[in-house]
Amino acid sequence: MAEQVADEGNLTDGFNLVIDALKLNDINTIYNVPGIPITDLGRYMQAAGMRVLSFRHEQNAGYAAAIAGYLTQKPGVCMTVSAPGFLNGLTALAHATTNCFPMILISGSSEREIVDLQQGDYEEMDQLAIAKPLCKAAYRVLHAEDIGIGIARALRSAVSGRPGGVYLDFPAKLLAQTMDAAAGEQSLVQVIDAAPRQLPAPESVARALDVLKGAERPLIILGKGAAYAQADDAIRAFVEKSGVPYLPMSMAKGLLPDTHPQSAGAARSLALKESDTVMLIGARLNWLLSHGKGRTWGDKPKKFIQVDIEPREMDSNVEIAAPVVGDIGSCIAALLDGMGDNWSAPPADWTGAIREKVETNVARMAPRLQNNNIPMNYQGALGALRTIIKERPDAILVNEGANTLDFARSIIDMYKPRKRLDVGTWGVMGVGMGTAIAAAVETGNQVLAIEGDSAFGFSGMEIETICRYELPVCVVVFNNGGIYQGAGVNPSGGSDPATTVFVKDSRYDKMMEAFGGVGVNATSPDELSQAVKAAMDSGKPTLVNAVIDETAGTESGRIGNLNPQRVVAQKT
Numbered sequence: 001m002a003e004q005v006a007d008e009g010n011l012t013d014g015f016n017l018v019i020d021a022l023k024l025n026d027i028n029t030i031y032n033v034p035g036i037p038i039t040d041l042g043r044y045m046q047a048a049g050m051r052v053l054s055f056r057h058e059q060n061a062g063y064a065a066a067i068a069g070y071l072t073q074k075p076g077v078c079m080t081v082s083a084p085g086f087l088n089g090l091t092a093l094a095h096a097t098t099n100c101f102p103m104i105l106i107s108g109s110s111e112r113e114i115v116d117l118q119q120g121d122y123e124e125m126d127q128l129a130i131a132k133p134l135c136k137a138a139y140r141v142l143h144a145e146d147i148g149i150g151i152a153r154a155l156r157s158a159v160s161g162r163p164g165g166v167y168l169d170f171p172a173k174l175l176a177q178t179m180d181a182a183a184g185e186q187s188l189v190q191v192i193d194a195a196p197r198q199l200p201a202p203e204s205v206a207r208a209l210d211v212l213k214g215a216e217r218p219l220i221i222l223g224k225g226a227a228y229a230q231a232d233d234a235i236r237a238f239v240e241k242s243g244v245p246y247l248p249m250s251m252a253k254g255l256l257p258d259t260h261p262q263s264a265g266a267a268r269s270l271a272l273k274e275s276d277t278v279m280l281i282g283a284r285l286n287w288l289l290s291h292g293k294g295r296t297w298g299d300k301p302k303k304f305i306q307v308d309i310e311p312r313e314m315d316s317n318v319e320i321a322a323p324v325v326g327d328i329g330s331c332i333a334a335l336l337d338g339m340g341d342n343w344s345a346p347p348a349d350w351t352g353a354i355r356e357k358v359e360t361n362v363a364r365m366a367p368r369l370q371n372n373n374i375p376m377n378y379q380g381a382l383g384a385l386r387t388i389i390k391e392r393p394d395a396i397l398v399n400e401g402a403n404t405l406d407f408a409r410s411i412i413d414m415y416k417p418r419k420r421l422d423v424g425t426w427g428v429m430g431v432g433m434g435t436a437i438a439a440a441v442e443t444g445n446q447v448l449a450i451e452g453d454s455a456f457g458f459s460g461m462e463i464e465t466i467c468r469y470e471l472p473v474c475v476v477v478f479n480n481g482g483i484y485q486g487a488g489v490n491p492s493g494g495s496d497p498a499t500t501v502f503v504k505d506s507r508y509d510k511m512m513e514a515f516g517g518v519g520v521n522a523t524s525p526d527e528l529s530q531a532v533k534a535a536m537d538s539g540k541p542t543l544v545n546a547v548i549d550e551t552a553g554t555e556s557g558r559i560g561n562l563n564p565q566r567v568v569a570q571k572t
Contacts, residue, residue, distance in 0.1 A: 012184040014175035015041055017147040019048050024190050025155055027077055029053070029068065029441065031061040031434075033088075035081035036122070037108040037172035042079065053441065053469060055434070056461045058085050062092020062105065063434030063459075064441075066165070067421055069102035070228055071442050073195070075158040075166070079106045082172075083123035087130075094134040095431070096165035099424040100225060102158040103165045105131075111171050112142065128169045136164030144177035145187050152189035159195040162310040163228070198309060200326035205334045208279070208305045208322040213343075215277030215303070217350045218244045219264065221289070224251035224424070225282025225308065229328035232417050235281065238332050243345030245354045247271055249283055250422050254414035265410070266365075267357035273298030274353075279305040282328050285317045286425065292318040307331045369411065374524050375549040378407040381478065384525040385450060386412045388532055392446065395536065396421065396439045400432045401452020402557035404478045408450050427559075430458025433475075437462065440471040446536050447473045453502060454483040460511065466541045467515040474535035475543045476528070477508045484557070486550035512543035520544045 018041065022028075030052045034042050046052045055061035058080045068076030076096075080089040086107040096103035109128075110121040118124070131138045137157040141150035154166045179187075212218055220242070226235055236256050239246050245264040248255060256263065264271040273296070285292035285304075292304065305322040306314055314323040324331050345351070369383030385408075389397060393415035399408045399422045414420045421435050433456075436449040456477050466473045480486045481502055488498030509519030520531040522544050535542035556563055 010181050011178045012144075012181040013178045014144045014147060014170075015044050017144055017184055017188070018151070018170070018175070019045055019050070020185070021148045021151040021188050022077070023048070023050065024188050025151070026074065027155075030077050030079055031055065031064040031068070031438065032079035033058045033061055033081065033085060035085060037175065038079055038081060038106075038170075041175060051441070053437065053465070055437075055465055057459070058088035059091050059430065060434035060437075060459045060462050060465075062089040062103070063095065063431045064438035065105075066092055066096035066099070066101045066103045067431075067435045068438040068442050069096065069158070069163065070099075070224075070421075071418060071439065073102070073159065073228070073230065075102040075104045075155055076438065077104045077106060080108075081123070082108045082110060082127065083125040085123075086125065086127050090131060090134060090167075091428075092434075093131070093165040093167060095424070095426055095428050097135050098426050100163045100228070101165070102163040104154050104158055104168055105135075105165065106168045106170060108175075109140075109169050109171050111173055112140075128167070131167035131169075134165075135167050138167040138169070140169035140171070141174055142171065144174065144179050144184070147174070148188035152191050155191050156194045161195075161198075162308075162313075163195075195327075197330050198326040200324050200331045200334050202334070204322070204324045205331070205338050208307075208324050209335065209338050211277060211303055211305055211322045212242070212244070212279060216347055217274055217276045218242075218279065218346050219271050219275035219277070220244045220246040220279045220281060221283045222246055222248045222252040222255050222281050223283025224249060225284075226328055227252045227255055227282070227417050229282060230417075231329035231332055234329060234332045234336060238336050238339075241336065241339055241343055243343075243351065244279070245271060245346075245351060249288065250409045251418075251420055251424065252282070253409075253420045255417045257415045258413035259415075261355065262351075264354050264358065266361040267354050269296075270357045271354060272296055274300065274350075275302060276300060277303045277305070279307070281307045281332070284308075284313060284425075288425065307335075365411075372525050373549075375547050376523070376525060376528070377549055377552045378403055378478070379411070380525045381528055381546055381548065382408055382411040382450075384529040385448070385476070385532065388529065388536070389413070389448070390415070392536060393419070395419070395446045395448055396443060398422070398432055398436045398439060398447060398449040399451075400429060400455040401450075401478065402454070402484055403553035404450060404452035404455065406557040406559075429455045432456060433459035433462035433466070436473045436475070437465060437469075437471060440466075440473050441469075445472075446539065447471070448532065448536065449473060449475045451475060451477050453477050453479045453481070453506070453508070456508065460508070463512050463517065463541070463543060464515045467512070467517045471541060472536075472539035473541055474532055475512070476532065476546050477543065478546050478548050479506060479508060480548035480552055481506070481550045484555050485553045507545055509543050509545040512541065515541075517541035517543060521547070523547045 065076030065078035290296035
């Protein structure tokens, strides 16, 4: 092994330097797919005491690394082979960058002289050039003595300012390069204060508080940036001291319990339309918030306050009356301090109207969540799982799909921060299994992954990975037999199924059994509840095939408005 070479000749090599540089910076978990030229690197990492988890597909390993970064505030690391493996991982890297998750993708690559002359090397590709437009930063290391500084640059780039994805290119020959062991040790860099605090300008804090104080119908929107900041106590103190109703975006649910009296989650439409001042904390006015304009926001004029670490985010869609630029923790601390001891709550008619709407909507939904229909609908199935999360608030909920995502987001209350992980800003299908694996690995908590059958199909083979590492993950596949619905018909009358229909009566639970996990077929909310409770009590890898009515669900879930509509009839 490489360690023996170093001992025998006072030399070290690229393998050792990569491992030592990562460990020096407290990076001890790697998500990867082995292959040329990184197989031995993974072996040596494992021998050095690092945890190296091997996946069945690079994209899923990348999604795991991305959410690891979100959960830990240090870059999750994904390692892939060259060219096709790199491209598979690149989707996850772009996902991490879009969602502001710190992640590093390390890929082996062909030698520069071969790539530049296009001489047709094994898996030849100019990976650095391809990666650059899709991530926050990209670096290539050509010499062993630069490994330490290259990894340091990648680490700092990933977590500083607005976090994101970083690509690190390691040509194959780099790993076998040797150098003096003492010089190699001196070349390593321990990154100091990788994400330094960025204090807001005092005048911006005062301006924001003035705008908030002058509001008649204020609203706070919490984004996943607020959850990532891990300034949980300060955020809760600020929201409660302000008395302002708040809306959490999906991955910010649990920063304050969804059952909190100021939560406007069940009155979202009213809150957005009728508010006159909106304070965004770690949230962006992108498509998830209809860009801050249009019917979603009503006709009443609004003022926006935005707290974000990235100044270029301000005025992205609408005018921001009070931008506050800095890290979330520092900004909220400054705002709290500036509120003083005599802050006035918003008018009672506004907070009362929100509360009344919340209570009305919750009461209207309650009977639908308690049904025990066979076949199940989304409300009955999710009502059962809602109770389980309430009883086990430390469990991590992973959620993806179309209808499965949309219904679960509104039905299942969260009680603690960073316990709900989903598709994020991009709405990417296929994050589920990679996210579930990393959530279990990084936290040690029980994971409940609620998956649409279509979404599960993108990463379903990773249940073998779950079983191989004996992770406490319970996967529930909402099986309605298709994409959106399983009741589609081929409009041509041909024998092929409709484009959105899967195999009827599929048994996803049998897949889990094939890998040594527990498989359960559940046809009622009661059966679903029993199966999930047993799985979470045991901690064993489990998949529950939850049979949902094939007619349940709508086209594209709740974003059908994004579908283009045909305006010209088909010519025959």
